[in-house]
Amino acid sequence: MKEFGGKVLFLDRSDINTDEIIPAKYLTEISKEALKPHMLEDLKVEGFDPWAAGVADARVIVTRANFGCGSSREHAPWVFEMNDINVVIASSFARIFRQNMFNCGMLAIELPESAIDRLFSHKEGAKVSVDFEGNKLTIESAKGKEPFEYSISGFDKALVEAGGWVDFADARY
């Protein structure tokens, strides 16, 4: 199982689509590694610069509603994985993106909008740690520490434990 948690990258916008996470022109790559430098290249969010210092050492993304909408491309979770980001926390996800995250053994955590607002209030230098067993996460910043409980389905949890859907399905079917 992957290690979850670390420095947070805040993306303060709803409806970020998978074209913005990884543009279509890179879909001709047949290795995941080649995607790495192009993460969020076309994303337009107030105050976000994809090349700024700090993006590179992020491990967790905190964002708003309907994250990962649009194209089914699993290149979106892969480009996060290649950049060592394997947790995305949002108020809601597009279905295919959410399933792709769990299918890759990564975490897509949904929290109510009020909780997302509180996560955003931590901003600068915030870190998130995840207690996977206990379905809890904690954000820590200059503002202090704040815990949150989340829920994911039994199936999604099992996928993360198995290291993804291929291993789960191969063992079972």
Place this chain on the structure above:
Amino acid sequence: MAMTLSEKVFQAHLRDEPFPGTKVLGIDVVMCHEITTPIAINDLVARGKDRVFDPEKIKVVIDHVTPAKDTKTAQQGKILRDWARRHAIRDFFDVGRNGVCHAIFPESGFIRPGYTVIMGDSHTCTHGAFGAFAAGVGTTDLEVGILKGVCAFREPNTIRINIRGKMPEGVYAKDVILSVIKKLTVNGATDCVIEFHGEVVRGMSMESRMTLCNMAIEAGGTSGVCMPDEVTVEYLWPFISSEYKDKKAAVSDFRKWWSDEGCEYVMVLDIDVTGMEPQVTHGYKPDQVKDVSMIAGEPVDQVYIGSCTNGRIEDLRVAAAYLKGRTIAPTVRGIVSPATPKVFRQADEEGIIKIFMDAGFCVTNPTCGACLGMSNGVLAPSEVCASTTNRNFNGRMGKGGMVHLMSPATAAVTAIEGKIADPRKYSKGGAK
């Protein structure tokens, strides 16, 4: 108990329920294209599991960039081609025989009512037009589909949309679905199947129904669905005639998939199309939709007619009816991409290709091409395209470009004026 169409399909295909709320379904058709499949193939090879669950149930096409434009796209094609040969996958559509996946697969008779269909492509929802449960998935789901013939889903809720009234002149299925997305918003149907009902849908061709279902994903929907009826049977008849004694028997068999009276919907929406205006998107989200009269006059650099939404024969016929005897504005680049070779041939035989060319359009081979900004009409920064495709995301058709989604009719008259125009002002079949 009264059930929805997708509940019936789930029940008929249930293989396992590993956790409450998660249903693992047997899959009838696993469809593959060259963008999302090669990494799955490579992963299966790396795991020492280079197998397919059933070569008859796997359908393969090279469509997104074809013929290959560079070494990388050539490699993607080669991985897919070699794999299809290695596993004796018969239904493989390569250069010369290939077309846009969600047009060529239904046209080939691969989709039936009650089927489960997956593909590593979000617009797989298109095939719900046949009364199937058809969902876009990622590469990992596709990989498991190829290897095991199964896929896991949360059982979706269902939204029912009743479309009533009389379709006005100049208004088409594309306008109806854009107005639906405007109402539902871009995530209003997440984890839901959208059922399209009502007299307007019953009166629609399979092509128009596919246009409706194609854009279910733009509201977040898992699948769009229409109830399979006489129109479905008529379309499928060349492929099913040996299975039924007559068309009536097929219609009554398909009836078993219909959502039952009294089944549960999470939302019911009534739409009256009477008086509806042609619809056009503005901005970078598909729910940002306006009446054409509010946006007419905005200049465009390119007009694109094609894609899995509106690249079928009916779409080309409509556009050609407006273009006949007219030429497009000198400031506009017109591009039309018939979605399949069959559509291309038919358009040629009907004189439609000539009409497009006389008007000043460039006619491309069947491909996704400009729809996702990979070839055949990529925009320069700040350029604007009027397009019959399904996504207006920032950069979708080229970095810094802007896309306005619209029907083939609106796109055709927009090409004539060089700015967004209202098809209702035009007579079909030549200049007034």
